[in-house]
Amino acid sequence: MSDFLEITVDKFTFKVATDRFYNAEGVWAKEEYGRIRIGLSDFVQKRNGDLAFAEVKPVGTALAAGEEMAVIETIKVNIAYSSPVNGKIVEVNPAMSGAPEAINQDPYGAGWLVVLEGADWDAERAKLLDPQAYFKIMKGQAEEETKKP
Amino acid sequence: MTAPTLKVIIVPCSGIGKPYGSVSRAAAYEVTEDLRPGQTQLVPLALLVLGDEESRSVVEACPAVTIDGCKLACAAKMVRQSGGTIAQEFAVLDVYRRHKDLKPQGIAELNEGGQKLARVLADEVIAVVDGLITGKQGCKNA
Numbered sequence: 001m002s003d004f005l006e007i008t009v010d011k012f013t014f015k016v017a018t019d020r021f022y023n024a025e026g027v028w029a030k031e032e033y034g035r036i037r038i039g040l041s042d043f044v045q046k047r048n049g050d051l052a053f054a055e056v057k058p059v060g061t062a063l064a065a066g067e068e069m070a071v072i073e074t075i076k077v078n079i080a081y082s083s084p085v086n087g088k089i090v091e092v093n094p095a096m097s098g099a100p101e102a103i104n105q106d107p108y109g110a111g112w113l114v115v116l117e118g119a120d121w122d123a124e125r126a127k128l129l130d131p132q133a134y135f136k137i138m139k140g141q142a143e144e145e146t147k148k149p
Numbered sequence: 150m151t152a153p154t155l156k157v158i159i160v161p162c163s164g165i166g167k168p169y170g171s172v173s174r175a176a177a178y179e180v181t182e183d184l185r186p187g188q189t190q191l192v193p194l195a196l197l198v199l200g201d202e203e204s205r206s207v208v209e210a211c212p213a214v215t216i217d218g219c220k221l222a223c224a225a226k227m228v229r230q231s232g233g234t235i236a237q238e239f240a241v242l243d244v245y246r247r248h249k250d251l252k253p254q255g256i257a258e259l260n261e262g263g264q265k266l267a268r269v270l271a272d273e274v275i276a277v278v279d280g281l282i283t284g285k286q287g288c289k290n291a
Contacts, residue, residue: 050219050220052242052246053249075167075168075169075218075219075242101220104220
């Protein structure tokens with residue numbers, strides 16, 4: 001079970017799971033027995049709003065870090081997310097095709113996007129943010145959001 | 150002596166400035182003004198929030214169909230908090246998921262997709278309304 005760093009900004013509370021790593025866009029990566037599970041942070045899902053659709057690259061797609069992995073459509077935005085690490089997609093969350101709201105309901109659990117294989121986790125992890133570092137970035141982003149009209 | 154009027158109340162989202170909220174209200178207007186004007190009555194969410202006595206009494210007396218623009222489901226929550234009974238909850242997002250080609254955009258004026266989505270939603274609402282009226286489950290003389 002994950003522990004969280006938490007902050008409340010305005011009326012919203014944002015959680016950062018401490019058992020995984022992040023990129024600055026709020027895409028998380030978690031090593032699991034040689035594979036890497038990927039998803040979106042709690043802040044990202046709250047900022048983007050209710051999910052309507054999620055289109056994820058299919059199993060077998062080889063991704064380099066920074067390459068488009070998924071496009072999500074919410075009630076507020078259409079936005080593409082890149083893979084935070086190199087690897088080949090070996091699993092796509094089946095919920096993304098029929099119930100993408102799993103991202104809103106459980107961003108660090110049932111709302112994962114893909115599982116990648118073939119990545120050198122030690123090398124990949126070094127390029128990512130630890131939870132504390134992402135928390136600081138996320139806090140700044142959250143405070144900026146509250147200033148928007 | 151005339152027979153009592155059976156009515157169903159329609160409570161849309163008040164998400165002003167948001168396309169999905171606009172779709173919920175457009176659908177509610179279609180139902181209450183064009184499609185089933187005699188059998189339905191729109192109750193503005195804002196009046197329930199303000200505790201307007203007349204609106205609360207209507208909500209308490211009649212079955213409600215709520216149309217929410219987002220998962221906060223303010224319309225459904227306020228109807229319950231006002232002592233009402235919800236016959237059916239609709240969420241614009243659920244309807245949009247079934248009609249991906251009808252993406253709602255625009256706020257003051259919905260785009261064509263939003264207008265068509267509102268019509269689709271209105272048709273789903275009147276199916277519920279007709280079922281309630283046929284089953285004599287509307288309120289009386291509200």
